[in-house]
Amino acid sequence: MNTRAWIVFLDESGVSLLPQIRRTYSPRGRTPLLRHRLNWKRASMAGALGYHSTDPDRGARLCFHLKPGSYDTAGLVEVLEQMKVFYRGERVVLVWDGLSADWSRAMRAWVANQDWLTLERLPAYAPELNPVELLWSSLKKRELSNLAGDHLADVADATEQGIHRINTNPRLPWSFLAHSGLSIHPPHPPNLRKDQ
Numbered sequence: 439m440n441t442r443a444w445i446v447f448l449d450e451s452g453v454s455l456l457p458q459i460r461r462t463y464s465p466r467g468r469t470p471l472l473r474h475r476l477n478w479k480r481a482s483m484a485g486a487l488g489y490h491s492t493d494p495d496r497g498a499r500l501c502f503h504l505k506p507g508s509y510d511t512a513g514l515v516e517v518l519e520q521m522k523v524f525y526r527g528e529r530v531v532l533v534w535d536g537l538s539a540d541w542s543r544a545m546r547a548w549v550a551n552q553d554w555l556t557l558e559r560l561p562a563y564a565p566e567l568n569p570v571e572l573l574w575s576s577l578k579k580r581e582l583s584n585l586a587g588d589h590l591a592d593v594a595d596a597t598e599q600g601i602h603r604i605n606t607n608p609r610l611p612w613s614f615l616a617h618s619g620l621s622i623h624p625p626h627p628p629n630l631r632k633d634q
Contacts, residue, residue, distance in 0.1 A: 442491065442492050442529065443490075443491055443528070443529035443530060443531050443556070444488045444489070444490050444491070444499070444525055444528060444529065444530045444531070445488055445489060445490075445491050445531050445533065446486050446487065446488030446499075446501075446521070446525075446530050446531065446532050446533065447486070447487050447488065447532075447533045447534070447568050447569050447570050447615075447618075448484060448485070448486045448517075448521075448532055448533070448534040448570065449484070449485055449534065449535065449568050449570035449571060449573075449574070450482055450483065450484045450509050450514075451482070451483055451485075451574045452480050452481070452482050452483070452508065453480065453481050453482075453483065453582060453593050453597060480506075480507065480508065480590075481504060481505065481506050481507070481590050481593060481594060482504070482505055482506075482507065482508045482509050482513070483502065483503065483504045483505075483597060484502070484503040484504075484509065484514070484517045485500065485501070485502050485503075485570045485573050485574070485601075486500070486501040486502075486517075486521055486524075486532075486570070487499070487500050487501075487569050487570050487573060487611055487614060487615065488501075488525075488530070489612075489615055491531075497608065498608070498611035498612050498614075498615060499524070499525075499611075500573070500601070500604065500605055500611055501520065501521050501524045501525075502598075502601045503516070503517045503520055504594055504597060504598070506590060511542045511544045511545050511548075514545065515545070515548050518532075518548075518549075518552075518555070522552070522554060522555075525554070527554050528554065529554055529556075530554060530555050530556070531556045531557075531558060532555060532556065532557050532558065533558045533559075533560060533568070534557070534558075534559070534560065534568075535559070535560045535562075535565075535568065541559070566618065566619075567618055567619070568618065569614040569615045569617065569618040569620075570614070572613075572614040572617055572618070573604065573611075573614055576600070576604065576610070576614075577597060577600040577601070577604075580600060580603070581596040581597060581599050581600035581603070582596055582597065582600070
């Protein structure tokens with residue numbers, strides 16, 4: 439593995455017009471009601487969270503992609519093309535799961551022509567190793583919690599607000615990375631140092 443590269447974890451998740459039901463507070467005797475249209479329209483989102491293997495001062499970086507429907511190989515290639523621009527062609531070691539579109543013949547052929555990209559596969563059934571899972575959890579517990587939107591655009595707007603919230607708090611992306619058990623050197627990245 440190239441030691442002077444961005445280590446980037448990528449994961450896909452889905453959102454729909456069906457609300458993410460979470461507990462909430464209300465006055466005693468007034469149970470809150472969540473009304474929605476029972477609509478199954480879905481969108482898919484891909485998040486890529488990374489850090490530089492030899493220079494943590496460059497910060498954690500989050501790249502996000504949202505599209506209607508679900509991801510197939512062509513959709514994931516679009517995400518990777520966006521990542522290439524985002525990382526300005528620097529070396530990237532991409533760590534992702536075993537989704538069939540991630541490892542399809544067409545994807546492997548596309549990756550073979552990318553000199554900036556190296557793929558690594560997460561073990562099966564190990565979501566706790568992927569820090570992007572914590573990103574999804576944060577979004578679904580805050581911005582998407584109890585959201586009963588009428589259109590996918592409502593869900594997309596809330597999702598993008600959540601991504602903005604996470605990007606403007608430099609501690610959150612690092613905490614997602616550290617929570618997955620990564621050994622990041624130095625142990626306290628610049629925005630998490632104890633002397634600040």
